[in-house]
Amino acid sequence: MSGASETRAPKPSPLNGFEETVKDFWVSRPRRPHVGRKVAGVAAAIGHRYGIDPVVVRVALVVATIFGGFGVPFYLLGWLFLPGESDEVSGFEALIGRGRSSVSPAFAVVLCVLTAVSVGGAFSGSWFDGGALISFALIAVALYLLHRSRGQENRPAPIVTRAQPTAFTGNGAFTMTDTATASADAKPGWDPLAADPAGWDLPEPPSFQEPPRPVPPPSYGPPQRRRNSKVGSVTFALAVLTAGAGVLANLEGAGWFSAQHIVGLVLGVVGIGLVAGAFARGGRGLIGLAVPLAIAGMVLTTVPFQNFDFRGGAGDLDETPRSVTALKPLYQHAAGDIDLDLTALPAGAPYTTNVVNGAGDTTVIVPDTADVTYDCHTGAGSTLCFGRSTDGISQDALTGTDNGTDGPGGQKITLHVNNSMGSVEVRRG
Numbered sequence: 001m002s003g004a005s006e007t008r009a010p011k012p013s014p015l016n017g018f019e020e021t022v023k024d025f026w027v028s029r030p031r032r033p034h035v036g037r038k039v040a041g042v043a044a045a046i047g048h049r050y051g052i053d054p055v056v057v058r059v060a061l062v063v064a065t066i067f068g069g070f071g072v073p074f075y076l077l078g079w080l081f082l083p084g085e086s087d088e089v090s091g092f093e094a095l096i097g098r099g100r101s102s103v104s105p106a107f108a109v110v111l112c113v114l115t116a117v118s119v120g121g122a123f124s125g126s127w128f129d130g131g132a133l134i135s136f137a138l139i140a141v142a143l144y145l146l147h148r149s150r151g152q153e154n155r156p157a158p159i160v161t162r163a164q165p166t167a168f169t170g171n172g173a174f175t176m177t178d179t180a181t182a183s184a185d186a187k188p189g190w191d192p193l194a195a196d197p198a199g200w201d202l203p204e205p206p207s208f209q210e211p212p213r214p215v216p217p218p219s220y221g222p223p224q225r226r227r228n229s230k231v232g233s234v235t236f237a238l239a240v241l242t243a244g245a246g247v248l249a250n251l252e253g254a255g256w257f258s259a260q261h262i263v264g265l266v267l268g269v270v271g272i273g274l275v276a277g278a279f280a281r282g283g284r285g286l287i288g289l290a291v292p293l294a295i296a297g298m299v300l301t302t303v304p305f306q307n308f309d310f311r312g313g314a315g316d317l318d319e320t321p322r323s324v325t326a327l328k329p330l331y332q333h334a335a336g337d338i339d340l341d342l343t344a345l346p347a348g349a350p351y352t353t354n355v356v357n358g359a360g361d362t363t364v365i366v367p368d369t370a371d372v373t374y375d376c377h378t379g380a381g382s383t384l385c386f387g388r389s390t391d392g393i394s395q396d397a398l399t400g401t402d403n404g405t406d407g408p409g410g411q412k413i414t415l416h417v418n419n420s421m422g423s424v425e426v427r428r429g
Helices: 018-027 042-050 053-069 071-081 091-094 105-124 131-150 233-253 261-280 285-302
Strands: 318-319 332-336 338-341 351-359 362-366 372-376 380-385 388-393 400-403 411-423 424-428
Touching: 018 131, 018 261, 018 380, 042 131, 042 411, 053 071, 053 131, 053 261, 053 285, 071 091, 071 105, 071 131, 091 105, 091 285, 131 261, 233 261, 233 285, 261 285, 318 332, 332 338, 338 351, 351 362, 372 424, 380 411, 388 400, 411 424
Parallel strands: 318 338, 332 351, 338 362, 351 411, 362 424, 372 411, 380 424
Antiparallel strands: 372 400, 380 388
């Protein structure tokens, strides 16, 4: 061995820093395929680029849309900034004159407007406070980690630009030029026809190719089972624990842990599990949990369940208090019918009671001559109090005072009835 150092080929530098990773992601962006797309191919592009099932990407976008509303803006951004499979540049770059794209300039403008509107709508408000920011952060972190771990795999091939058309020279001859093969310092030789010598080059005869070898028959052995991933089991366990902790917090009186927020928290846990499963190549079974949770989240955000909680148990409740001590200040039920009869109460000091029902019908009967000050409300259903009625969703509460058949001077009763879902009726016995 000589003392001279050997010359070795430089190795490709890894993505060591945040800036390098972001730049490499932009250079090797996923390309929207023509085959396998559902709308614009954004989910299919991300899935094929990083070796993830596109169904997982689509479900993650749906979860991000329900959880915070950022799934739609992200999809529109991908449609705008990810080039097509056979495009030179993306739709936005083609709009500013950087190259050719299958997205027309007019449609690119429409996408820009829709993206701005959807981003503003996502960040202006959400049923889960801060959900848009959380979903944006989760998507950004997931893409960053995916590119750092799998950015060197499935890199898209560069698109070859189209050759320039033949040029017409001043002496009546055509020259064939190609930006990929033409040399800037080439000197034309003498030609009696005044044509470019490169245009007279004939193609080389095809070389002899060895005949293809016969392909061996496929093996019909038992298929190899994929390695089981624990991401789905761990995520499901965390989702159950999150739901249980939310219900316990609601039972302890924490008003923030309503049904909407509990579903949102569980959906967020499932979304994180889907992202983790994309790295570990597992957790596909979480899709069956994310879809019904997303539907439940949409229903809970549409129907007002602000007063719904899990206290009071479930089942029918039938009460007829006959003394002042037997009258409870609060009758509360999570689900079921409540029938409260106040006609057996003796006359005396003013009475006050509250009736709260999560899901079910509530009926309260008061004496004929009592002076009742009432407040009746239901989030979704019908309300009938002393001849006044409402029906539908998000109706105003019925409030007022009814003095009965004999006018003022009867037993004083203050009644508050609040249902989340179901009918409310207050009448005289």
